[in-house]
Amino acid sequence: MRRRHLEHHRTRRIGWLRAAVLGANDGIVSTASLVLGVAAAQASHSSIVVAGVAALVAGAMSMAAGEYVSVHSQADTENADIERERQELKADAAGEHRELAAIYVGRGLDQALAKQVAEQLMAHDGLGAHVRDELGISRTLRARPIQAALASAGSFAAGAAMPLLVTVLSPETGVSISCPVRRSCFWRCWGHRSTRRRRVDCRRRGTRHVLGCAGDGVTAGVGALFGAIG
Numbered sequence: 001m002r003r004r005h006l007e008h009h010r011t012r013r014i015g016w017l018r019a020a021v022l023g024a025n026d027g028i029v030s031t032a033s034l035v036l037g038v039a040a041a042q043a044s045h046s047s048i049v050v051a052g053v054a055a056l057v058a059g060a061m062s063m064a065a066g067e068y069v070s071v072h073s074q075a076d077t078e079n080a081d082i083e084r085e086r087q088e089l090k091a092d093a094a095g096e097h098r099e100l101a102a103i104y105v106g107r108g109l110d111q112a113l114a115k116q117v118a119e120q121l122m123a124h125d126g127l128g129a130h131v132r133d134e135l136g137i138s139r140t141l142r143a144r145p146i147q148a149a150l151a152s153a154g155s156f157a158a159g160a161a162m163p164l165l166v167t168v169l170s171p172e173t174g175v176s177i178s179c180p181v182r183r184s185c186f187w188r189c190w191g192h193r194s195t196r197r198r199r200v201d202c203r204r205r206g207t208r209h210v211l212g213c214a215g216d217g218v219t220a221g222v223g224a225l226f227g228a229i230g
Helices: 010-040 045-091 093-106 111-133 145-169 172-198 202-229
Strands: none
Touching: 010 045, 010 145, 045 093, 045 111, 045 145, 093 111
């Protein structure tokens, strides 16, 4: 009996993983910086916690809405190009056949074989062949607005919950000290986990951590400055 060969590629995670990494990083940095700024303004512990909860809820909703709108714009563009290809196939099937054959010639097939491949693919699913080989749109990498919105909102909430939990458990006088330290730890842990899931090599991972921590420090400093001024 012939066994079916199954391969599990990581490219199918790209849509939600990108949104999840962005959401979690934003949740950690923005919530912790807001908490730090409110703490620097000598607010009470309960006020700091309330500000952190508000940042979590508002940030998750904002990330979901922004991700949905931006990815939906990508989906609209893809659908418009697909519809244009459908109309071109109806108007000039022979020209589209030559165009598809030229694509395969450019990829290394000889003229006769490219023409034969294009002919068979056009007979099977001409629109699918053009969408895949001319436009570069595949089912795996298609824009999925709802998936991206849910991943972004959930990861933002998870990331924001980390510094918020530290704020709840920290003594009132220790928020401004513990929050930046724990935030950097959370940020590094999340970055390490996400890059391991994507199988990114250690040198690039280390460079991203250094750049991320530098941006994290700038954000924290700005938050503390505005909190102190206020």
